[in-house]
Amino acid sequence: MKVSDxxxxxxxxxxxxTLLGRVLLFTLLFCIALxxxxxxxxxxxxxxxxxxxxxxxxxxxxxxxxxxxxxxxADKAELEKNFLNLINKKxxxxxxxxxxxxxxxxxxxxxxxxxxxxxVTTVLRDMGVPIKRSRMAQCPSEEMIRSLVxxxxxxxxxGIDINTFETKLKQFGNGIYVTxxxxxxxxxxLSDEGNYFIHSSGMYPFQxxxxxxxxxxxxxxxxxxxxxxxxxDEGFLRKWVKHARxx
Numbered sequence: 001m002k003v004s005d006x007x008x009x010x011x012x013x014x015x016x017x018t019l020l021g022r023v024l025l026f027t028l029l030f031c032i033a034l035x036x037x038x039x040x041x042x043x044x045x046x047x048x049x050x051x052x053x054x055x056x057x058x059x060x061x062x063x064x065x066x067x068x069x070x071x072x073x074a075d076k077a078e079l080e081k082n083f084l085n086l087i088n089k090k091x092x093x094x095x096x097x098x099x100x101x102x103x104x105x106x107x108x109x110x111x112x113x114x115x116x117x118x119x120v121t122t123v124l125r126d127m128g129v130p131i132k133r134s135r136m137a138q139c140p141s142e143e144m145i146r147s148l149v150x151x152x153x154x155x156x157x158x159g160i161d162i163n164t165f166e167t168k169l170k171q172f173g174n175g176i177y178v179t180x181x182x183x184x185x186x187x188x189x190l191s192d193e194g195n196y197f198i199h200s201s202g203m204y205p206f207q208x209x210x211x212x213x214x215x216x217x218x219x220x221x222x223x224x225x226x227x228x229x230x231x232x233d234e235g236f237l238r239k240w241v242k243h244a245r246x247x
Contacts, residue, residue, distance in 0.1 A: 050094045052109045058090040059126055066128055070241045079237040083127070084176060088189070091123055092198055098208040100200045105134075116185050119200035119208060120144070120178060123187070129236075130243045141180025145228035148178060149236050153229045162220045166195060166213055175231035181222035188213065188227060 069082060094109040098119075106112030107122060114122065117137035121144070125133050129148075136144045145154055155172060157165050169177070169190065177188040179197070186199025195213040203217055213219065230236050 049097050049110060052094060052111060055094050055109055058094070059128075062086050062090055062126075063128060066241050066243075074241070076232075076234050076237060079241055080175070080231050083237060083240065084231055087123070087127055087176060091126055092187075092210065095119065095123065095208045096210060098200070100202055100206045100208070102202065104200070105137075114200050114208070116200045116202065117141070117144075120185050120187065124148075127240070128243050129240050141178075141185040142226050144185070145178050145180055145226060149228040149230055149233040153233045155227050155229075157225045157227065159223055162214055162216075165219070165225060169195075169227065172227075172229055173232065175229055177227040177229050177231075179219075179228075180224070180226040181218065182224045184218055184222065186218075 065082060065086065069079060074082075095114075098106070098110050099113040100115070101113035102115055104113030104115045105118050106114050115137070118133070121131055121133045121137040124131050131148075136147065142154075155169075157168050160168070169188070174190045174192065177190070179186055179188050179199075184199065184202065186197055189196045189198060189210075196210050197213050197216040197219055198208075198210045199218070200208045201218060219225075
């Protein structure tokens with residue numbers, strides 16, 4: 001082999017090694033970035049942690065609003081609008097970051113831990129919904145859903161991929177849904193701003209989270225899915241607003 005050919009071959013090998021090194025470096029950096037995003041993405045989806053000492057005041061304001069709605073005999077549309085506004089602004093934000101535990105039963109946001117079923121029933125109770133918190137938290141999720149809404153607002157969407165699930169769910173409109181999965185339960189929020197799964201997650205990061213519906217591993221992996229749309233069920237809303245009278 002001529003000296004010139006040897007040098008050319010050596011140069012080609014050097015270029016290949018350089019390209020391989022760049023590919024490996026890019027792959028490594030991409031993996032690191034992915035891990036960082038997976039660890040902190042919930043901070044972008046959730047609101048900042050709120051002072052739980054203010055939570056009782058929020059619940060008092062919810063009760064006061066309900067009394068006004070009941071007194072003026074608000075129609076279904078106004079009840080639905082207020083229910084969505086109150087649960088999204090005065091209840092959910094306080095619970096984000098609360099630790100998950102299979103046996104968790106805390107009644108105070110970010111103080112102790114809470115299981116998925118207890119998260120759902122505690123949020124509903126704090127909203128003023130007449131519900132047996134412990135009993136409903138421990139029963140099958142579909143039983144809880146059927147106890148809350150009429151049959152027409154209960155929908156089975158099992159055995160389909162997550163994109164099809166979202167598409168079918170959108171047919172029922174924006175609002176709050178109580179959702180039952182294989183071994184889990186939580187709330188689904190459909191809105192013009194985005195679609196989210198709000199739940200006490202038994203998967204990473206093991207806390208109450210608000211995550212994009214299409215990115216929720218719990219939703220994606222579950223074969224069984226049943227939803228009950230509470231925010232537009234008139235019977236549910238009437239019971240909710242009437243319950244304020246006894247508080």
